[in-house]
Amino acid sequence: MEENVLEIENLSKSYGKVKAVSGLSLTISKGQVFGLLGPNGSGKTTTLGIVLGATLPQSGDFRWFGKSLSSKSLKRIGAILEHPNFYPYLSATDNLRIIAQIRNVQESDTDRVLRMTGLFDRRKHHFQTYSFGMKQRLAIASAMLGNPEVLILDEPTNGLDPGGIAEIRDLITHIASEGATIVLASHLLDEVQKVCSHVAVLQRGEKLFSGNVEEVLSNTETLLIASDDLIKLEQAIINYPDYLSHTINNGIIELKTNGVCHPDQVNQYLSNQDIFCSHLSLRRKTLESYFLELTGSKSASSSK
């Protein structure tokens, strides 16, 4: 059985009348790269704040590594929450030394994480002289001190330029490949789609969906087929064994199948019936369009 890193049960938190998190349950297993998706104000940061002990929940429970939260379990977790918070009058190295001291990590490890995040050359400069992107990198560096088993990254690419975003994405993929569990909160769906294995979608503090990214996306797959004889094609398609539904759009049939869609098998099936395709392509919705569908936005139909 998979080992559960974090289990959240029925967590709720309100700020006055606003329900920031409402009855949220989630399970994150070892080795997952878990995306926490949701628009601004959907409760991502509040949820992470609660499981990290910075915010008190009103009700509900959560367990890290099967136990309730302690500073001992927090030492196994590297986290960035909201904005990078450091002493402005201290250098990057000194700021990291404080965190290293807290986490019982060798101070020499600060150089390693500064190199990984591209800050090594600026390590002696005061934090207050950093650009926002550099501050964000320092936050990521501090989260990586001592190679924690779990990384929690709240909007890690905030404020980074495109090059920086790509670097951080590679870094996350690299860390994940070494077996760490990563929780990534973001409103950038493209980001999550590129790096996450699992995803949960939040809206107004409630969980709309959670599951495997591959499964989510394969459910949205559509096969686009066209042929000279559209009526014959449509007839054949309806009789296809895994047929689920279809629509016709501009002379192109959009087919949905049960389970995973196999274009090669469809092609084989049609040619067996002497139907030859003039167009055959698989369209997979992006997480973004799926997300917009889930959250009920009107632009749901626009897929890339």
Added chain:
Amino acid sequence: MKKILSALHPEWIKIQKYRTFWILTGIYAATLVLLLFSLQEILSNSSANVNNKSSMPIPTIPFYVFPGVWQNLTYIAGYLKIFPAFLIIILITNEFTFKTLKQQIISGTSITEFLIGKIGLIFLLSVSVAMLVGISAFIAGLIQSKPDFNQIFSTKLYFIPVHALELFTYLMVAASFAFLLKRAGITVIAFLLYSLILERILVFKLPWHIGKFLPIEAIGHLIPVPNTQIMQRFGVSFNENTSMQAVFTCFAWIIILTLVIYGLLKKRDL
């Protein structure tokens, strides 16, 4: 002990390169030493002035004579304790302004460890200032009076540790305001209002057997006003010894305030 040291190490990194802290500390220490060493001159000057107009001769007060110097200087040093209180307020409210307390908690500091660090710092600051006052008193005494070991190491030497207790309790009150209010400006204003005005009104309004247990009031009873010859001449005689009740009240406040701060941090979103 190891736990205390490991909680103090991050605190040391935080202040080690904090210019504002060292500049303020330097100004405070210099002012303190300067004040302690120029007291004799100030007092002699003023008694000379008074003598010019007074029909009654006022004697020059031997300020630096052992063993009185221990009490005289610790009593005067008490007037400057507002400066270390500002330092502590800045160091604590910084953790909220920079949100570094939150960062440290999610990095795995427990609230207990964090508090040990901060209270440890307050303790070290109190002891250091008391030692500075002690060394100043020792030097001033040696310069201006005949060294007599019986007089130097008299029981009045206990005013040095009592001064440390005075500072420690006072700084804990300041720290409580800082933890409660989180912002430097408002903390300084509230602390000044409370310690200079509000508590005095309370002491005045409350029955004495309750009022004397208020923190600033109790701190004020630790080092009594020195019983100088001038006072005796006017027929005023003050209690020369530290009130044990005040000592116990201060220790009680230190414990109460520690628990209050702990509860505050536990019960509040960071």
